[in-house]
Amino acid sequence: MTSPNPSIKPFSNAPPHMSPHATTSFRSLPASLAEAVTRLDIRPRRPVQGRGEGLHRSPEFGASVEFAEYRDYTPGDPLSRIDWAVYARSDRYRVRRFQEETSLRAALLLDTSASMDFHGQGLLSKWEYACQLAAGTIYALVRQGDSATLYATG
Numbered sequence: 316m317t318s319p320n321p322s323i324k325p326f327s328n329a330p331p332h333m334s335p336h337a338t339t340s341f342r343s344l345p346a347s348l349a350e351a352v353t354r355l356d357i358r359p360r361r362p363v364q365g366r367g368e369g370l371h372r373s374p375e376f377g378a379s380v381e382f383a384e385y386r387d388y389t390p391g392d393p394l395s396r397i398d399w400a401v402y403a404r405s406d407r408y409r410v411r412r413f414q415e416e417t418s419l420r421a422a423l424l425l426d427t428s429a430s431m432d433f434h435g436q437g438l439l440s441k442w443e444y445a446c447q448l449a450a451g452t453i454y455a456l457v458r459q460g461d462s463a464t465l466y467a468t469g
């Protein structure tokens with residue numbers, strides 16, 4: 316996945332103005348967060364255009380177990396898709412269509428500006444919280460068979 320903005324680069328490491336301990340939170344998640352993301356299920360609100368089979372609804376029709384609609388038969392349609400029970404009731408050839416399921420391709424943006432080095436009352440900086448959130452989100456996406464790209468900007 317390429318970045319639409321040249322100032323946004325794929326994530327490689329903490330920016331130079333960040334403290335050296337900032338990258339440790341990205342390498343390993345705290346146990347409580349790792350446990351929480353194993354239960355996380357990320358679903359898009361709308362059908363998505365993806366590559367390959369997956370868990371998410373696509374705007375396309377295809378081979379799936381989830382029935383979508385009937386449409387009139389047109390020559391060339393597979394005969395196995397004709398719903399013969401509907402034909403018996405209506406004397407019209409109707410073809411079953413199924414909702415295609417696809418995988419999600421997600422892009423996450425991570426702010427690397429100097430403001431992310433802010434430490435408030437908590438133990439972690441904004442940068443460390445952002446890294447943990449991004450790592451957890453990417454872990455959840457990859458675990459369910461989706462792909463994710465992390466971009467650093469700032």
